[in-house]
Amino acid sequence: MKQRLLIAEPSEVIVDGLKSILEAQIRFKVLEPEMDASRLAERLLATHPDVVLVNPTMVDNLSKLRENCSGAMVALVYQYIERDELKNYDSIVDIRDSRAVIIETLTQASPGEQAANQGNYELTKRETAVLVQLAQGKTNKEIADALNVSVHTVISHRKNITHKTGIKSVAGLTVYAMLNNLINS
Amino acid sequence: MNHQKSRLFSRDRRLSDLITAHPALLSLLTRLNISLGFGDRSIADVCEASDVDTDFFLLICNVYTFNNYVPSTATILGTDMSGLVPYLKKSHKYYVEKRLPHIEKHLDAIAQKLNGRIGRVFISFFEEYKSEVAHHFAHEEQDVFPHIDGLMSGKADTTYVIGEFIDTHSDIEGKLDDLLNIVFKYLPPQVDDDNVLDVVYDILRLSEDLKKHTFIEEKIMVPLVKHLEKAILK
Numbered sequence A: 001m002k003q004r005l006l007i008a009e010p011s012e013v014i015v016d017g018l019k020s021i022l023e024a025q026i027r028f029k030v031l032e033p034e035m036d037a038s039r040l041a042e043r044l045l046a047t048h049p050d051v052v053l054v055n056p057t058m059v060d061n062l063s064k065l066r067e068n069c070s071g072a073m074v075a076l077v078y079q080y081i082e083r084d085e086l087k088n089y090d091s092i093v094d095i096r097d098s099r100a101v102i103i104e105t106l107t108q109a110s111p112g113e114q115a116a117n118q119g120n121y122e123l124t125k126r127e128t129a130v131l132v133q134l135a136q137g138k139t140n141k142e143i144a145d146a147l148n149v150s151v152h153t154v155i156s157h158r159k160n161i162t163h164k165t166g167i168k169s170v171a172g173l174t175v176y177a178m179l180n181n182l183i184n185s
Numbered sequence B: 001m002n003h004q005k006s007r008l009f010s011r012d013r014r015l016s017d018l019i020t021a022h023p024a025l026l027s028l029l030t031r032l033n034i035s036l037g038f039g040d041r042s043i044a045d046v047c048e049a050s051d052v053d054t055d056f057f058l059l060i061c062n063v064y065t066f067n068n069y070v071p072s073t074a075t076i077l078g079t080d081m082s083g084l085v086p087y088l089k090k091s092h093k094y095y096v097e098k099r100l101p102h103i104e105k106h107l108d109a110i111a112q113k114l115n116g117r118i119g120r121v122f123i124s125f126f127e128e129y130k131s132e133v134a135h136h137f138a139h140e141e142q143d144v145f146p147h148i149d150g151l152m153s154g155k156a157d158t159t160y161v162i163g164e165f166i167d168t169h170s171d172i173e174g175k176l177d178d179l180l181n182i183v184f185k186y187l188p189p190q191v192d193d194d195n196v197l198d199v200v201y202d203i204l205r206l207s208e209d210l211k212k213h214t215f216i217e218e219k220i221m222v223p224l225v226k227h228l229e230k231a232i233l234k
Helices: A012-022 A037-047 A062-068 A099-109 A111-116 A125-135 A140-147 A151-165 A170-179 B002-007 B015-021 B023-031 B043-050 B054-065 B073-077 B084-113 B116-152 B162-168 B174-186 B194-233
Strands: A003-008 A028-030 A051-054 A072-077 A091-094
Touching (some): A003 A012, A012 A028, A012 A099, A037 A062, A051 A099, A062 A072, A062 A151, A072 A099, A091 A099, A125 A140, A125 A151, A125 A170, A140 A151, A151 B174, A170 B116, A170 B174, B015 B023, B015 B043, B023 B054, B023 B084, B023 B194, B043 B054, B054 B194, B073 B194, B084 B116, B084 B194, B116 B174, B162 B194, B174 B194
Parallel strands (some): A003 A051, A051 A072, A072 A091
C-alpha cells in the first residue's frame, strides 16, 4: 500500500525539489503540499497522511498536531533548530542529505511500511524512547509530557511495544530494556 | 454441547487410560489426594478407595483437559464441592513449594551467566513475581476460602461477598508469559544452555496450569459461592 505523504514547507523551491525526488518513488503518494502554517492542523485532520515531512518552524505545538494525525512526524531541517524541539519528532531529514538518505529516512518512519515489512519487529525510535521512560518508572502522563505527545499516543506506542516484544508488564519491559542496553540502571 | 459432553471423561473409564491420553493430568493426582499405583481400576473405584468424590474429580479433570468445556451451574450445584477449597489450597502449595522453586533454580543459573547488574534485575523480576503470587494466594486463603467454608457449614457471613473477589481477581499468568518471552527471545547467546530449555518448559507448564486454576476459581468457585450466598441470605 502506498504511504500518503504530506510535505509541509513554506519555501516553494524546497517543496518542488522534494516533490521531484519523492514523486518518483512508487511507495509514496505525495499529497498536495501545505505551505501555510496556519492551515497545517486543518490539513492534517482532513487528509490523515501516513507521514508528514514538516518544517519545524511551521509548528507551534507538535503534540496538538499529533492529536489531529496519527502519522509519523518527520522534521525537515535546513537551518538551526533547538535540539529539544527536534527530539519530539519521529525522525529527521536534513535538506543536505542525499536523495537516497531522504527516501530511506521517510520509508523507515512510515507506519505502513513497518507493518508491511513482515518480520520487522524492531522497535522504532519513538517506541524505544517510550520504553526507556517506562523502564525508568514514569507514568503514561509523565511520558506524554516528556516527549511532548498526547497520552493517547503513548498508549498506542505501548501497545506496539507489547505487540512486538510479547512483554506486557513494566517490570518485564525493564528487563528487556536492560538486556538490549537501552538503560543502565 | 451434547457432542462435547460425550467426549468428556466418564466414571467407568480406567484411570490409567485417562492419564495415558492426557499425561498432564498426572500433576493433578496428588493435589486431588490420589496416589499412584492405581493399577487398572476404574476412575470411580480409585476415587472411592481414596475417599475423593468421583464427580468432583471428573469435573476438575474435564476442565483441565477440554479447553472449551465450561460446566453448567446445574453440574456445579449437582456435584459435592466439599473438596474444592482443599484442592485449591493444595494447588497453591504445589505452585509455591514445587513449581516456582524449580523455575527459580534455573533462573539463578542463567543469571550467573549474565552481567552482574542485568542478572540482578533479571532475578528481581522473578522475586517481584513470586511476591505477587504470594500476595494473591494469601488474599484467597485469608478472605475467600474461610468465607466459602462458612457458607458450606451454613453460617451467614456478611463481612465478605464474592463480588469483591470478581472485582479484584488479578491475573497471575501475565508476568510468566513476559518471563517466557525474555528467556527464549532476548537472552544473549552466551547463556544458551540446558537451563534455558528447562525453564522454558517449566514456565509453559506452570502457565497452562495457572490458567486452568484461574478458570476453576472464576467459572466454578464463583458461581458456586454466589449460589450459596443467595441461599443463605433468603
